[in-house]
Amino acid sequence: MRRNVKRAIGVLALSAVVTACGSSTTDSASTEGKSAASGPKEAIKVALIPPSTGALAQFGSDSVKGWKVAVALVNAKGGVAGHQIELVELSTDATADSTLRAAREAVTQKGAKFIGSVMTSPEHGALNLQLESLGALSFNSLGKADDLIGKQCAANAFHVVQTNKMDINALGESLKDLPGQKWAIQAVDYVTGHDAAAVFKAAAKKAGKEVVLEQFAPLNTTDFGSNITKLQSSQADALFAVEYGADGVAFVKQAQQFNLPAKFKTVLGFNMVSEPLFPVLGDVVSGFYNNVGYNVALDNPSNKEFVAAYEKANGSKPYYVPADAYLAAQTLFAGIEKATNGDPIKVRDALKDLSFDSITGKVTVRGADHQVVRPSYVGKVEGTGTSKAFKIVASGDGPAITPPANPECKI
Amino acid sequence: MSIAEVLNGVALGSLLMVLSSGLAMIYGLRGVTNFAHGALYMVGAYVAYSVGTRLSFWVALLVVPVVLAAVGVVLELVFFRRLEHRSHIEVGLVTFGLALVGERIVVLIWGERTLSADPPSALSGSISVLGTNYPTYRLFVIVAALAMASALVLYLSRSERGLHIRAASHDLETASIMGINVDRVSLFVVALGAALAGLAGTLAVPYVSLDPGMGAGILITVLIVVVIGGVGSIGGAMVAGMGLGIAQTVGTTISPSIAVVIPYLALVLVLLLRPTGLAGRRAA
Numbered sequence: 001m002r003r004n005v006k007r008a009i010g011v012l013a014l015s016a017v018v019t020a021c022g023s024s025t026t027d028s029a030s031t032e033g034k035s036a037a038s039g040p041k042e043a044i045k046v047a048l049i050p051p052s053t054g055a056l057a058q059f060g061s062d063s064v065k066g067w068k069v070a071v072a073l074v075n076a077k078g079g080v081a082g083h084q085i086e087l088v089e090l091s092t093d094a095t096a097d098s099t100l101r102a103a104r105e106a107v108t109q110k111g112a113k114f115i116g117s118v119m120t121s122p123e124h125g126a127l128n129l130q131l132e133s134l135g136a137l138s139f140n141s142l143g144k145a146d147d148l149i150g151k152q153c154a155a156n157a158f159h160v161v162q163t164n165k166m167d168i169n170a171l172g173e174s175l176k177d178l179p180g181q182k183w184a185i186q187a188v189d190y191v192t193g194h195d196a197a198a199v200f201k202a203a204a205k206k207a208g209k210e211v212v213l214e215q216f217a218p219l220n221t222t223d224f225g226s227n228i229t230k231l232q233s234s235q236a237d238a239l240f241a242v243e244y245g246a247d248g249v250a251f252v253k254q255a256q257q258f259n260l261p262a263k264f265k266t267v268l269g270f271n272m273v274s275e276p277l278f279p280v281l282g283d284v285v286s287g288f289y290n291n292v293g294y295n296v297a298l299d300n301p302s303n304k305e306f307v308a309a310y311e312k313a314n315g316s317k318p319y320y321v322p323a324d325a326y327l328a329a330q331t332l333f334a335g336i337e338k339a340t341n342g343d344p345i346k347v348r349d350a351l352k353d354l355s356f357d358s359i360t361g362k363v364t365v366r367g368a369d370h371q372v373v374r375p376s377y378v379g380k381v382e383g384t385g386t387s388k389a390f391k392i393v394a395s396g397d398g399p400a401i402t403p404p405a406n407p408e409c410k411i
Numbered sequence: 412m413s414i415a416e417v418l419n420g421v422a423l424g425s426l427l428m429v430l431s432s433g434l435a436m437i438y439g440l441r442g443v444t445n446f447a448h449g450a451l452y453m454v455g456a457y458v459a460y461s462v463g464t465r466l467s468f469w470v471a472l473l474v475v476p477v478v479l480a481a482v483g484v485v486l487e488l489v490f491f492r493r494l495e496h497r498s499h500i501e502v503g504l505v506t507f508g509l510a511l512v513g514e515r516i517v518v519l520i521w522g523e524r525t526l527s528a529d530p531p532s533a534l535s536g537s538i539s540v541l542g543t544n545y546p547t548y549r550l551f552v553i554v555a556a557l558a559m560a561s562a563l564v565l566y567l568s569r570s571e572r573g574l575h576i577r578a579a580s581h582d583l584e585t586a587s588i589m590g591i592n593v594d595r596v597s598l599f600v601v602a603l604g605a606a607l608a609g610l611a612g613t614l615a616v617p618y619v620s621l622d623p624g625m626g627a628g629i630l631i632t633v634l635i636v637v638v639i640g641g642v643g644s645i646g647g648a649m650v651a652g653m654g655l656g657i658a659q660t661v662g663t664t665i666s667p668s669i670a671v672v673i674p675y676l677a678l679v680l681v682l683l684l685r686p687t688g689l690a691g692r693r694a695a
Contacts, residue, residue: 250619258545280620
């Protein structure tokens with residue numbers, strides 16, 4: 001009997017403890033629930049995966065600067081749809097393998113659902129294949145290959161930067177206003193070179209100009225002597241040059257030794273001259289024209305806010321790399337704002353055919369291939385030494401320079 | 412064909428001549444296909460760039476070959492001498508690995524971005540050659556390469572060390588039996604070959620743009636030059652380098668697409684018709 005009483009007391013005591021614990025857990029959960037409902041929303045994480053070594057490292061860190069400025073500005077205003085934005089920085093060596101590894105780590109271990117600052121087109125091509133399984137969205141502000149909105153396009157990939165075709169079309173649009181009647185084409189013997197030459201010839205014909213020489217040099221040409229000699233002996237009074245990277249530097253420097261630029265009223269480059277190459281190319285490029293992705297002097301509130309904030313944070317005006325990263329951030333924020341949350345699928349759907357005001361004016365995310373329809377510019381290098389800068393002399397409107405969506409892109 | 416086009420060919424041929432003569436020397440004596448020769452040229456160019464921008468091109472022209480000669484000494488003492496009894500393939504693979512390591516070191520020090528430098532002020536601008544304005548620097552490259560070639564030929568044919576080198580290149584064992592210190596001769600030849608790569612790299616700085624892939628890019632052409640010239644023949648390599656440079660440049664003026672394959676066509680033709688090369692003493 002006494003044993004039974006003891007057992008009964010023990011059971012009662014145990015149930016009391018369990019009940020107490022149970023109600024405590026419930027209360028705690030309920031408190032947390034209330035706190036989540038009334039407190040700040042969960043931060044949305046964006047993974048930045050730029051190259052940290054090699055030739056592209058500078059572009060990578062500049063791209064991160066663009067994202068940081070965008071995030072600082074938007075967080076200071078209370079975030080996007082009530083969510084603060086948090087950047088998760090990882091690094092890569094600009095190879096597809098290491099970028100994919102970093103992307104997986106960012107999504108599966110760090111909780112990021114959005115990816116930016118990936119550099120090269122091959123990296124984007126590889127990443128695009130993995131985005132759906134990762135459940136993440138990518139915002140490409142750097143890789144320009146046309147295939148990224150063609151056969152390599154992906155439902156979760158947004159192409160914020162202009163494609164090569166868009167830039168070439170912008171050059172073609174401006175041709176009629178550039179000095180020179182008889183043009184020579186010096187291009188890399190590669191898809192981009194032949195595409196650019198074809199668009200240029202069509203534009204020249206439309207503008208009533210004549211192409212008197214067209215020559216292609218293999219990729220990785222080190223000695224342009226023969227090409228330059230032919231250009232010198234041609235009847236051309238203007239030059240369209242599509243040489244980039246090490247080839248572009250070699251061509252410009254060797255042309256300088258031959259005093260070739262003096263022969264031409266216009267030297268129009270495609271991807272040949274850019275701000276980071278100014279110190280290497282020297283003053284010979286002063287007066288050259290080239291495609292320019294971003295106009296720092298654009299007069300709209302969004303751009304003014306960006307330029308001021310970037311200059312304050314970094315001590316220099318932005319160029320196309322940080323500017324395109326900033327535009328990528330603006331695109332993401334516009335999607336989150338419309339979706340009202342950070343769910344990647346909802347953000348993706350919200351971005352379809354969305355138009356919004358950006359640093360480059362009103363832009364639209366084309367639903368068919370996720371290309372951001374935006375302008376491209378033609379700039380003229382002015383100044384010498386460290387004061388060299390592009391002066392924008394012509395602009396191609398987004399709808400005019402963006403080719404129709406590639407039917408190979410199935411989103 | 413204009414005088415400028417001919418000079419373009421001679422200028423490119425001059426650069427190939429300097430580079431390939433060093434490779435031919437090393438192969439002739441050591442029997443090593445030095446796949447690191449392109450990397451030596453690249454390292455020479457980057458060191459010359461740094462010396463040239465900090466001091467002057469002329470200082471670089473003197474210092475860089477010496478620095479590369481020191482690298483050659485290390486190559487000989489640490490690798491070639493220790494591996495001299497191993498198969499050619501093994502030694503070749505080691506030099507290939509060294510080239511990759513060298514390229515990575517250059518990337519770590521100078522980065523992967525493209526670099527470029529202007530010629531020194533005394534060599535900037537152009538000079539009228541038979542009524543055609545031609546870049547002064549390219550003429551300097553031609554003159555420097557021809558002077559180097561003449562000096563090297565004279566040295567090898569007239570000096571006692573040159574006699575030892577020729578003897579050791581012909582038959583290492585017999586030369587050793589005859590009292591020639593072949594280790595010392597080998598050390599000298601590898602150092603001299605590396606110095607010539609350094610000289611070519613220095614001359615290349617204001618000529619081409621610098622990037623870490625420049626060594627690998629030119630290595631294939633230089634190997635072809637050495638085979639066409641006759642494996643191990645310094646004179647043959649010089650003649651083949653100049654000839655190939657001119658042929659490739661002339662080909663570019665006619666058809667750039669065909670010019671790309673000229674070195675390979677020449678290689679196939681030489682191997683078919685004269686397997687020992689233009690001046691080869693022994694089969695490869």
